[in-house]
Amino acid sequence: MARLILHNVCKQFSEQRVINNLNLSIEPGSFVALLGPSGCGKSTILRMLAGFEPVSSGEIRHGERCLSSEQQHVPTEARNFGMVFQSYALWPHMTVAENVGYPLKIKKIKGVEKEQRIKDALSVVELEDYANRLPSQLSGGQRQRVALARSLVTEPDVVLFDEPLANLDRHLRATMEATFRAFHKRTKATIVYVTHDQSEAMSLADHIAVLHKGQLVQWATPEELYNTPKNTWLANFIGRGSVLKVAAIEPLQYVKTDTLHQIVQMVNASAATSSILIRPHDIQFVEENVDALSVQVRTCIFRGERYDVELILNDGQALLAYSEYPMIEGSKHYVRLIQAWALEEDV
Numbered sequence: 001m002a003r004l005i006l007h008n009v010c011k012q013f014s015e016q017r018v019i020n021n022l023n024l025s026i027e028p029g030s031f032v033a034l035l036g037p038s039g040c041g042k043s044t045i046l047r048m049l050a051g052f053e054p055v056s057s058g059e060i061r062h063g064e065r066c067l068s069s070e071q072q073h074v075p076t077e078a079r080n081f082g083m084v085f086q087s088y089a090l091w092p093h094m095t096v097a098e099n100v101g102y103p104l105k106i107k108k109i110k111g112v113e114k115e116q117r118i119k120d121a122l123s124v125v126e127l128e129d130y131a132n133r134l135p136s137q138l139s140g141g142q143r144q145r146v147a148l149a150r151s152l153v154t155e156p157d158v159v160l161f162d163e164p165l166a167n168l169d170r171h172l173r174a175t176m177e178a179t180f181r182a183f184h185k186r187t188k189a190t191i192v193y194v195t196h197d198q199s200e201a202m203s204l205a206d207h208i209a210v211l212h213k214g215q216l217v218q219w220a221t222p223e224e225l226y227n228t229p230k231n232t233w234l235a236n237f238i239g240r241g242s243v244l245k246v247a248a249i250e251p252l253q254y255v256k257t258d259t260l261h262q263i264v265q266m267v268n269a270s271a272a273t274s275s276i277l278i279r280p281h282d283i284q285f286v287e288e289n290v291d292a293l294s295v296q297v298r299t300c301i302f303r304g305e306r307y308d309v310e311l312i313l314n315d316g317q318a319l320l321a322y323s324e325y326p327m328i329e330g331s332k333h334y335v336r337l338i339q340a341w342a343l344e345e346d347v
């Protein structure tokens, strides 16, 4: 199995540059998510990997093999990549088995081998008993599983997913996430998965590329992204928490309680040149004491397992905290901040 490499990849549509100098090195067998808001360029990257779009400059390599550059373009059918789209793209007049076997027909794989591969692929997605049904006789989740089975029947090294859960309801999405996890474990294929849903990316991928306006903002594990986001845009995009303006502080470091309280309290408009991220679970409610920060409750919302409490600091900035108990709006309290992460400013 080979590494998938994007080296200085740029993509331009007439005057508009939509991907800017993208560099990624994707380990064989890893599950990678391309995550970002609508229009950031995720699908364009996937389409270039699939071979539907040439690169404008730079290079895409699979191991030693150049798939795409200004001089060269290996067509889609010669890449042996599996693909799963949001719309399933099944043939309505073909049975499940015929749909799954379609890529084998193109590759001229016939007879017993064809039958065995279809059977194996259907067994991975637990649809062996549905082989003779038509797509119209299946639920949305089952159709997506047929599309999954079809993507792996040719035993590809790489499978590309373009928002495959976008058309499914919330309950089915959770079930399908489990199917994708099992699929990845069983096939050991490299997966590149496009989504704008951060919780989907965080729960499935072992590495995430976060994109914003065609630019790679951070390439990291889900834990790294959550704990140490690079800049204020990313901190607002990933997970829940509060980005506070504070006095100047060196970015990309943790700030612990004593220093943290100092810089939060020192704020005045001219000194506030840096930003920090405080996650709700790093805020503790405490008894009044000289080291604590005083806050006022602005809102308190019941969320089932806890309450979301919006607190206001003395300088008027808002802080999201969690509480096991309801808190009265307008009431005054004291908090201890355990830690914060210092952010780079957006460019």
Ligand SMILES: Nc1ncnc2c1ncn2[C@@H]1O[C@H](COP(=O)(O)OP(=O)(O)OP(=O)(O)O)[C@@H](O)[C@H]1O
Pocket: 013, 018, 036, 037, 038, 039, 040, 041, 042, 043, 044, 045, 196
């Ligand atoms: N064929 C094309 N011609 C011109 N512009 C295009 C073309 N395809 C995409 N774009 C532009 O490239 C940018 C990135 O589009 P892309 O579809 O890759 O974004 P995305 O992150 O996948 O968005 P979404 O989540 O909404 O699907 C957008 O500004 C889009 O308008």
